[in-house]
Amino acid sequence: MDILGLIQDNILTPIVLFFILGIVAARIKSDLKIPEAISEFLPIYLLAAIGLHGGIEMRKTGFESMMIPMLVAIVLSLLMTLNHYQILRRLGKFNVFDSYALASTYGAVGAVTFSVGLSFLKNQGIESEGYIAAILAVLEPLAFILAIFMTNMVVSKQMLAKKQAFAKNAEIENDGLGMLEIDSSKTKLFQVLRESITGKAVVILIGSIIIGYTIGKEGFAPIKLLFEDLFVGAIVIFLIEMGIIAGHRLDDVKKVGVFLIGFSLAIPTLNGIIGVFVATYLGLSVGGTVMFGLLLASASFIAAPAVLRTAIPQAKPSLYITSALGITFPYNIIILLPVMLTISTIIHDWPATDLFGYWSHDL
Amino acid sequence: MDILGLIQDNILTPIVLFFILGIVAARIKSDLKIPEAISEFLPIYLLAAIGLHGGIEMRKTGFESMMIPMLVAIVLSLLMTLNHYQILRRLGKFNVFDSYALASTYGAVGAVTFSVGLSFLKNQGIESEGYIAAILAVLEPLAFILAIFMTNMVVSKQMLAKKQAFAKNAEIENDGLGMLEIDSSKTKLFQVLRESITGKAVVILIGSIIIGYTIGKEGFAPIKLLFEDLFVGAIVIFLIEMGIIAGHRLDDVKKVGVFLIGFSLAIPTLNGIIGVFVATYLGLSVGGTVMFGLLLASASFIAAPAVLRTAIPQAKPSLYITSALGITFPYNIIILLPVMLTISTIIHDWPATDLFGYWSHDL
Amino acid sequence: MDILGLIQDNILTPIVLFFILGIVAARIKSDLKIPEAISEFLPIYLLAAIGLHGGIEMRKTGFESMMIPMLVAIVLSLLMTLNHYQILRRLGKFNVFDSYALASTYGAVGAVTFSVGLSFLKNQGIESEGYIAAILAVLEPLAFILAIFMTNMVVSKQMLAKKQAFAKNAEIENDGLGMLEIDSSKTKLFQVLRESITGKAVVILIGSIIIGYTIGKEGFAPIKLLFEDLFVGAIVIFLIEMGIIAGHRLDDVKKVGVFLIGFSLAIPTLNGIIGVFVATYLGLSVGGTVMFGLLLASASFIAAPAVLRTAIPQAKPSLYITSALGITFPYNIIILLPVMLTISTIIHDWPATDLFGYWSHDL
Amino acid sequence: MKLYDVKLLSVTCEILAQKNVIEILGKHQVSGYTVWEAEGNGDKGIRGKGLQNEKNVKIEVILPQNKLQDVTEEIARTLFSDYAIVLYVSDVKVLRPEKFD
Amino acid sequence: MKLYDVKLLSVTCEILAQKNVIEILGKHQVSGYTVWEAEGNGDKGIRGKGLQNEKNVKIEVILPQNKLQDVTEEIARTLFSDYAIVLYVSDVKVLRPEKFD
Amino acid sequence: MKLYDVKLLSVTCEILAQKNVIEILGKHQVSGYTVWEAEGNGDKGIRGKGLQNEKNVKIEVILPQNKLQDVTEEIARTLFSDYAIVLYVSDVKVLRPEKFD
Ligand SMILES: Nc1ncnc2c1ncn2[C@@H]1O[C@H](COP(=O)(O)O)[C@@H](O)[C@H]1O
Ligand SMILES: Nc1ncnc2c1ncn2[C@@H]1O[C@H](COP(=O)(O)O)[C@@H](O)[C@H]1O
Ligand SMILES: Nc1ncnc2c1ncn2[C@@H]1O[C@H](COP(=O)(O)O)[C@@H](O)[C@H]1O
Ligand code: NA
Ligand code: NA
Ligand code: NA
Known part of the structure; x- marks a missing residue:
């Protein structure tokens, strides 16, 4: 099937259609809304389901095969x-804070995007490696930690500079003050690190992977109905709400500027396709390759605000939430997924030597 | 099976029994309660399920067959x-506002009643035409729009009259004022119209019909578990809460007066039976006929307060909510459904010529 | 299978593992949380499922067989x-209020523990008598009523004593005051009695038993998916939250003191094993015996605070909630359930005469 | 830091009147407000136990003295007769009075 | 429009004491109140993170000066020792003082 | 019963700043507070309709006059520029002033 056919096929699935319904509802100012408790619960449910599924699969394949892909994913991320x-700061002329916040939003992964990816593949009857859930768990806090670390470096440097300038001019003895603020900035860094790692997404995901690994297919049987058979239905409900929120954000899209709109489309495409090639090279299956690409392509819009508001409060959330949820998310689930699947299918059909030749040529 | 047997049969279903349990819980002042988020979510879920089901069915039968029944339903409504x-204003001596509010509450349709009707038929192993969901979607805002329009006419007339009287007496030049208020009344009318059409019930229902039509039976498969198999269970949960609320309302039933109690029982019966005959005449199946009758018999108690409080704030909500939820709803799902099914079955057994003869005679 | 093997087996089920995940999440101060509306809804759902199941089973076996076990359970409780x-007041040196509150917390039954017990047995492929749900319903308010009655007696006596002392000393004529307070204490007693019996747990449980009894297996079919097949999954979700709350309580466990920790482990063990022996003697099946023992072993941590805060406000809730939820609940579902199953299996294998001989010997 | 005198208007009303109150605020160039759901009891009976649309909301508005009169007057005139509603005014102090002008 | 002086009594207490507070209000012929759920921290520790029954509620009551004394006195006497509870009183103005008599 | 004068500090801010506010309270030995979720509108636009983390909370703190200045100063200095936040102070009376020292 050609790309366009696949995209059209993808649009005509309940998940995408209900997402679009949510957007339409928001645009016509309908009062349609999924109650908060439900839309707060669904990500937890989705992550538990993803984790259980991944853990059960990993029990079959073991840990070893996952080491290289995980390391590569970390480095790439x-x-x-x-x-x-660099792109945002130099080309986009965003300030340091917004640049780091946006950089990490797109370096991080989107658990909801991941869920949609899984059911996109399921719909196509394609399997993927279970350990990709574990990569999701490791990548989740990673980009944030990097961004927070870098931001803190910048802030500390600025404060040190200020202090020195101040000390030189006035020669007064409040030396301690600057160090104190750097200290408090370090405390804050550790606090944010802690919170990233103990964040609910990471905890439920890693926990469920371990539980899935422990109980195996047999132990899973009594809860399969809830955690597997209802999975797609749950995504549908959640995507109604995501559509509504994305729809409300569309007004803000104009405000984020052309550069960021371009960024929000080009970066996922680039990252995703790099991911597809790398994963294929690493020997992942067609489905695993798409999921690997999706990890790199996706941007975080649920975890991001929670972490970044605390870590980089100077950054404007309207920028990173709007671009991640309002532009990149729809683009990823509607267009990029079928595109990546098509690419993955094509390059998986290349004879191994050719692919290798292609790569050695390319690098 | 005779009517009484059918009614008894109907009472002994989980849906009706849990509804009664809710009523009992309220009467003995139990603190039993379905959390708000759940009872807010369930109508959305039910409408999505109804819409999907209807859309999928319509894909099989096409749009044409639905045109006549829909037009007839609109006119009847x-x-x-x-x-x-007329009945409320003249015989019941209610004021204009209460009369219009009550008239449209009973002219409108109840989505919950509709859900119960569908599973009542399912329980009897009877199918119904899918396009009736589309009629539900169209009727939902209709009676409100009419009532609001009529009320606004009345209010405008009153204001014009006042203004003229005032102008005559005082001969002062605040001519603009009256027109201004009429204008604001028009603005309000359009606003309420907008809100009726973009109301969550209409949006989710029409959206789901279109989605169901688009995806068809095959695309529905991954979400069938949630949106079809769990349908009756979801109604049961919802009816516990409806029972509780209806139970609390029973005290108010005495206050609405004998006339309104009679109205709340007689009008659904009359409208429902008219609906059954008309639908049979139009050639609908036994099940479709019952659902058609139910649309006309049902009163709205979820959409009504939301629309009417804004549109006709002068009307007393205790009147229309109490009668629709406290009297008509239980009556409809317990008594009238089996009655309509019996009638529908009987008249479907008449030879077509007889029925036609009956009608031409009757009209 | 030996006890240790069974315990290990039990730990490696999703229910227990997700409970432990909840505890871990709380200990590492994760923000993981099941939204309130969900965790408020789940007990209602679980009780409805338990009740329906019990009612359907009772329809097969009739009421007679349940009379003796129920009476015995009441007396034992x-x-x-x-x-x-006596233990708490004399050995533990707790004040009257805390003693009665704790006594009734452990005399009462835990509906969540009961749910876990049912799915523990299901997992082992063991059936239990349906009427035990009815015993659960009757025992639920019982211990509270007793404790409240006793506390009121104590308080009345104290007040009478105070009044008499006061009257003797001052010879003033405020005779009415003391009687008034005793009267108000009686009113409060009746009020609390009323609330215990109309409490949501009792109402939904008894209601569902009756409904299950009425509809039977056939009428249950359309809602079986929700109320039976999803049962274990729902417990898993609920136990995540219970784990989180128990995890937060672990800090308080130190504060309750060694005596109460011992009590919270010894009493369930003792009561549970007594229950197992008595139920076996009464002729219950292996599974029924375990559930009977679990009823007596379990402590109430959802109903307790609601009833006891009103009835015995002087008692410290931190004591009874912490010990019931933080110690006894995990102990019961992880250790005691397999222990009781092992004992039950062993003594069910004894020849009937032996058992009888054992008992007559023992008593 | 200096604190400046402003007024706090608190409106408790049925949820379906929330829109009307906010509209009135907007008409008088008051764009800031805070709102949350509540239950309650009053002349129109117990509210908040049944259907979602029968709840109350509480709306708090910090506004300058000179707008208070007009806003309360319009609320009273247009909403008091038809809706479950209660309103009170109190004196509060803020750090940035220009934010509420 | 003229504003009249009345009192606002605010009680923050554990949810299971709500009934008691409202009963006391009733005894003193105060039928109007507004209530919503809240979390908090105080002498009895953090409340609102765990079981539903361990939350707080905030209860607001507009009442005339002459009832204030009795109501607060009874709340203090009967509830302060056993429940997590905090209470404060402030001066507010209303349009319809007769509504709160 | 005698009522004593204390201050009530009310902070309405985005939910992700709640932690910061409570930290500041802690630093100044104010451990008691009450908090609940709210929606609102202000300079930073409508809040509370979308993602859970984009809601507001309202935080109420009863505290003695002598701590008020420091607490509000630190909140203003550290949070006003980066967060959606509003703060006001009012006079209230309590029965047990020692509870809030
Ligand atoms: N005295 C009062 N104190 C506090 N809130 C009140 C009072 N009276 C009424 N309310 C609130 O205002 C709402 C509407 O009041 P009403 O119009 O009197 O029914 C009630 O549901 C309560 O939430
Ligand atoms: N200083 C305070 N300011 C605001 N609310 C408070 C304060 N102290 C206590 N509270 C509230 O009152 C509840 C009970 O307080 P306590 O009895 O001190 O535990 C707490 O959970 C808080 O919600
Ligand atoms: N004038 C006001 N009155 C009451 N609440 C306000 C007002 N202005 C802002 N708020 C609240 O404070 C939050 C933050 O305000 P802002 O920083 O101006 O966006 C808003 O979302 C409102 O909940
Ligand atoms: Na990414
Ligand atoms: Na109708
Ligand atoms: Na027990």
């Missing part, structure tokens, strides 16, 4: 975050 | 609303 | 409550 920063 | 008004 | 009081 960090490099990409730094790359985003 | 408007005529009945006007008829309710 | 009352005796145990009084016994707890």
